[in-house]
Amino acid sequence: MLIHLGVIDYCLLLVYFAFVLGIGFVVKRGVSGTKDFFESGRALPAWVCALGFIGANLGAQEVMGMAASGAKYGIMTSHFYWLGAIPAMVFVAVFMMPFYYGSKARSVPEYLKLRFDEKTRGFNAVTFACMTVMSSGISMYALATLLRAILGWNLHLCIAASGAIVFVYTFTGGLRSAIYNEVLQFFLIVFGFLPLVLLGLKQVGGWSGLTSRLAVVATRNGMPEGAWSHSWKFVGSAQSNPMGVEWFGLAMGLGFVLSFGYWCTDFLVVQRAMAAKDMNAARRTPIIAAFPKMLFPFLVILPGMLAIALTTDSGGGAHFSLPSKGGSLNYDMVVPAMLAHYFPSGLLGVGLTALIASFMSGMAGNVTAFNTVWTYDIYQAYIRPNASDAHYLAVGRAATVAGIAASIACAYTAAKFNNIMDVLQLVFAFVNAPLFATFLLGMFWRRTTGHGAFFGLLAGTAAAAAHHGLSLPAGAETGIKGGWLSVVHHYPSEMAQNFWTAIWAFSACFVATVVVSLATRQRKSDEELTGLCYALTPRPREDDVPWHKRPAILGVLVLTLTLILNIVFW
Amino acid sequence: MDLDVRLPIGLMFSLFGLLLAGFGLTSDPQIYAEHSLGINVNLDWGLVLLAFGATMLLVALRARRSGDATSRRRPGS
Numbered sequence: 001m002l003i004h005l006g007v008i009d010y011c012l013l014l015v016y017f018a019f020v021l022g023i024g025f026v027v028k029r030g031v032s033g034t035k036d037f038f039e040s041g042r043a044l045p046a047w048v049c050a051l052g053f054i055g056a057n058l059g060a061q062e063v064m065g066m067a068a069s070g071a072k073y074g075i076m077t078s079h080f081y082w083l084g085a086i087p088a089m090v091f092v093a094v095f096m097m098p099f100y101y102g103s104k105a106r107s108v109p110e111y112l113k114l115r116f117d118e119k120t121r122g123f124n125a126v127t128f129a130c131m132t133v134m135s136s137g138i139s140m141y142a143l144a145t146l147l148r149a150i151l152g153w154n155l156h157l158c159i160a161a162s163g164a165i166v167f168v169y170t171f172t173g174g175l176r177s178a179i180y181n182e183v184l185q186f187f188l189i190v191f192g193f194l195p196l197v198l199l200g201l202k203q204v205g206g207w208s209g210l211t212s213r214l215a216v217v218a219t220r221n222g223m224p225e226g227a228w229s230h231s232w233k234f235v236g237s238a239q240s241n242p243m244g245v246e247w248f249g250l251a252m253g254l255g256f257v258l259s260f261g262y263w264c265t266d267f268l269v270v271q272r273a274m275a276a277k278d279m280n281a282a283r284r285t286p287i288i289a290a291f292p293k294m295l296f297p298f299l300v301i302l303p304g305m306l307a308i309a310l311t312t313d314s315g316g317g318a319h320f321s322l323p324s325k326g327g328s329l330n331y332d333m334v335v336p337a338m339l340a341h342y343f344p345s346g347l348l349g350v351g352l353t354a355l356i357a358s359f360m361s362g363m364a365g366n367v368t369a370f371n372t373v374w375t376y377d378i379y380q381a382y383i384r385p386n387a388s389d390a391h392y393l394a395v396g397r398a399a400t401v402a403g404i405a406a407s408i409a410c411a412y413t414a415a416k417f418n419n420i421m422d423v424l425q426l427v428f429a430f431v432n433a434p435l436f437a438t439f440l441l442g443m444f445w446r447r448t449t450g451h452g453a454f455f456g457l458l459a460g461t462a463a464a465a466a467h468h469g470l471s472l473p474a475g476a477e478t479g480i481k482g483g484w485l486s487v488v489h490h491y492p493s494e495m496a497q498n499f500w501t502a503i504w505a506f507s508a509c510f511v512a513t514v515v516v517s518l519a520t521r522q523r524k525s526d527e528e529l530t531g532l533c534y535a536l537t538p539r540p541r542e543d544d545v546p547w548h549k550r551p552a553i554l555g556v557l558v559l560t561l562t563l564i565l566n567i568v569f570w
Numbered sequence: 571m572d573l574d575v576r577l578p579i580g581l582m583f584s585l586f587g588l589l590l591a592g593f594g595l596t597s598d599p600q601i602y603a604e605h606s607l608g609i610n611v612n613l614d615w616g617l618v619l620l621a622f623g624a625t626m627l628l629v630a631l632r633a634r635r636s637g638d639a640t641s642r643r644r645p646g647s
Contacts, residue, residue: 008589030572191583191615191622343606344606344612346593350619
């Protein structure tokens with residue numbers, strides 16, 4: 001057990017839970033139909049949607065995973081933000097949001113139906129629904145095991161309690177309540193983890209103290225001195241940086257396919273922007289979100305870098321050091337271990353509340369995306385079309401119950417068969433990897449046909465699976481890590497393998513979609529494609545919008561700032 | 571029913587700030603030497619949270635008042 005909580009810590013935790021539930025109950029009074037429940041009435045201001053947009057993504061995987069990567073790979077982890085997420089968020093805002101918000105689609109799968117056909121939508125809806133339930137279940141399980149490990153709390157009680165709280169506020173207030181809580185969680189996570197960074201930096205002697213210690217880490221791992229404190233300098237060859245990737249795999253795999261695939265097509269985040277009050281607010285949502293997002297590396301990656309730097313420091317005694325597991329450092333424990341070390345009772349309660357909040361926002365985001373896709377894209381589409389709005393609202397609420405129940409089932413499955421969950425997650429990764437190619441072609445090439453999209457997706461998924469089955473990261477055994485067909489290629493790291501799997505999936509989907517589209521007839525008329533396809537959609541009018549509210553101008557500003565960050569930490 | 575999200579945020583962070591700063595004033599300084607490099611982080615960060623919470627509350631209340639004024643000028647909206 002790492003942490004001992006005092007009365008004050010429990011008080012803070014209870015205050016937080018009271019507010020979370022309170023928001024659910026207050027918002028409940030405004031829910032009168034499906035549009036309120038699933039789309040938040042499309043009435044929220046841009047900044048609320050924006051914080052919900054990143055709040056939903058600021059789950060525990062992000063907070064703890066990025067810190068772990070910060071320790072393992074150093075500042076190169078920032079590529080997930082400054083190369084991946086930010087450009088993708090600008091792209092979805094400027095180019096794709098007009099189709100999502102402007103069309104009649106209420107969800108990402110529904111867009112696929114309008115643009116392509118029923119089978120493409122069905123494929124996306126079913127895989128997405130499974131994926132959300134699984135991520136939510138894994139979140140729940142991870143929270144419970146973490147709380148058991150650091151506080152000694154009961155596993156079943158943790159799963160039940162977290163499920164119950166998320167259930168109450170998503171069931172009552174729907175999407176609006178989830179978004180409001182995500183905004184609250186966003187601030188809590190920022191204020192909960194910021195002191196960690198400040199104290200860590202103070203102890204290590206500021207940025208210069210950090211880099212000099214990281215140089216020791218790097219040379220100890222057989223890398224050039226600056227490998228942990230430079231993001232671009234050592235990507236010329238895969239051998240000289242801790243991530244084991246070279247610039248092409250990095251830029252193409254992470255920067256292009258994975259990041260654009262996630263931020264532009266994942267309904268979990270897109271749903272937040274679609275809740276905005278008008279087209280301009282919807283388009284500004286991802287861009288406003290990009291401003292805090294570009295500073296997140298300092299909040300979530302820096303703790304990992306501080307942890308590894310402090311761990312290698314020879315001055316023992318009261319010094320921080322990362323716990324180890326089975327002879328090697330346990331990177332996943334960066335955040336909990338630092339909380340336990342640097343936060344006294346009081347602030348510890350705030351930090352712990354922030355950690356729990358991050359798990360809950362991950363869960364609630366998945367549950368609200370699940371109930372929408374289930375109700376609109378599976379139930380209304382295939383099981384019972386043409387029912388009353390009240391009926392679908394009831395179904396949506398029932399789906400919330402079912403989604404949480406299924407998440408709990410997933411949490412227990414994860415506890416029992418760790419490997420099965422890994423396999424399933426891999427399968428979903430294969431399904432998702434090619435999706436961005438489908439959207440890109442669908443939105444910008446009007447000749448793309450339904451058959452083209454569907455078979456392109458299948459080809460991309462097959463290519464992802466085949467690539468994974470034929471390659472293996474260094475030091476791994478064949479099986480879940482890859483090479484289950486036969487090993488024809490070795491990658492220096494798992495990260496490199498992931499990036500290249502994505503590149504293969506995207507390329508295969510792209511080529512197959514183009515070929516099949518050319519070979520099949522376009523069944524959709526130009527009228528049907530209006531509002532769904534770039535060439536057939538009138539540009540949103542911005543004559544009366546002041547410059548600081550124009551997505552394109554804001555987008556350029558965001559990209560310029562991101563470029564500066566890349567150069568500063570080159 | 572339109573809840574301004576800044577209201578619960580402001581309330582919660584003000585409450586967090588008061589609890590934390592209050593605890594910082596009364597707690598044994600030994601815990602800060604043990605954990606936070608001798609800095610009374612509870613008091614310092616509690617004040618930061620309180621300032622943030624109060625600002626949010628202020629903004630929310632001002633928005634509500636000007637919102638009321640607009641709806642009074644335009645009856646029925």
